[in-house]
Amino acid sequence: MASLKRIKLDVLKPHHPNSLDFSSTIADKSPGARIELTVAEVDEKTETVFIVIEGENLKYAAIVEAISEMGGSIHSIDRVEVESESD
Amino acid sequence: MFKQLAFLLEITRSRSLVRRYFVVNGFDGALTMLGIIMGFYVSDRANLPIIINSCFGAAVALGMSGLTSAYISETAEQKKELRELEQAMLKNLDGSAYGQATRLLPFLIAAVNGLSPLVISLIIILPIWAATLSLELPFDPLEFALMLALGILFLLGVFLGRTSGTNWLWAGLRTLFIATFTAGLIYLLAPS
Numbered sequence: 001m002a003s004l005k006r007i008k009l010d011v012l013k014p015h016h017p018n019s020l021d022f023s024s025t026i027a028d029k030s031p032g033a034r035i036e037l038t039v040a041e042v043d044e045k046t047e048t049v050f051i052v053i054e055g056e057n058l059k060y061a062a063i064v065e066a067i068s069e070m071g072g073s074i075h076s077i078d079r080v081e082v083e084s085e086s087d
Numbered sequence: 088m089f090k091q092l093a094f095l096l097e098i099t100r101s102r103s104l105v106r107r108y109f110v111v112n113g114f115d116g117a118l119t120m121l122g123i124i125m126g127f128y129v130s131d132r133a134n135l136p137i138i139i140n141s142c143f144g145a146a147v148a149l150g151m152s153g154l155t156s157a158y159i160s161e162t163a164e165q166k167k168e169l170r171e172l173e174q175a176m177l178k179n180l181d182g183s184a185y186g187q188a189t190r191l192l193p194f195l196i197a198a199v200n201g202l203s204p205l206v207i208s209l210i211i212i213l214p215i216w217a218a219t220l221s222l223e224l225p226f227d228p229l230e231f232a233l234m235l236a237l238g239i240l241f242l243l244g245v246f247l248g249r250t251s252g253t254n255w256l257w258a259g260l261r262t263l264f265i266a267t268f269t270a271g272l273i274y275l276l277a278p279s
Contacts, residue, residue: 021097
């Protein structure tokens with residue numbers, strides 16, 4: 001079974017929680033993960049951010065849940081790295 | 088539970104709103120009690136049960152008014168903000184923290200808005216209530232209650248001063264002046 005090592009997401013989020021709290025909450029749901037968030041565009045009530053999450057065996061469902069809980073919406077998965085686990 | 092509430096207050100930027108409701112309605116409660124007690128003080132001293140019932144009635148009415156008015160207005164405001172955000176996000180946010188905030192925060196804000204004047208009023212009338220139970224007080228019960236009202240109004244000013252980062256003593260003295268001016272006005276204008 002393949003494990004997720006790295007994923008880049010294009011996310012639309014409200015201004016609050018701010019980028020620091022937003023990425024920290026995702027990190028809390030993905031123990032051991034390293035997260036890089038870049039703000040690409042800021043509108044009146046929303047902002048578009050690129051989130052790169054790296055880690056061993058990341059749980060995509062947990063990441064989606066954390067983002068949705070904070071009112072965010074995943075527009076696309078822009079890049080992904082998976083690794084097959086040896087038997 | 089408290090951590091989640093703090094998070095909801097943070098994302099909806101409602102922390103300052105709660106603080107404002109606490110101070111504004113607490114100020115209302117304290118000043119109303121000051122006015123009623125001052126009215127009795129300058130008149131022919133009605134008996135204590137009448138005074139306490141009048142104050143208690145006003146305190147409950149202030150509490151209920153704060154509770155219901157804040158709940159109705161905050162429910163409408165929070166729903167409006169959620170719909171606006173949903174339009175911007177092109178997504179239903181009922182299941183998100185924003186949806187949770189829209190359901191929970193009106194209750195919290197209403198509780199603060201209602202309890203603030205009620206609790207402050209009950210503290211102010213405590214000496215009068217104690218006197219009806221024939222407890223020994225160091226001062227006349229009405230004067231004691233008036234001093235408590237002035238003290239609480241001073242503390243509300245101090246709280247505002249600390250919140251705004253200005254001089255707390257000056258902020259406290261300012262609200263104390265407003266309270267003293269109100270009491271003086273009642274004393275001078277009360278029909279003899």
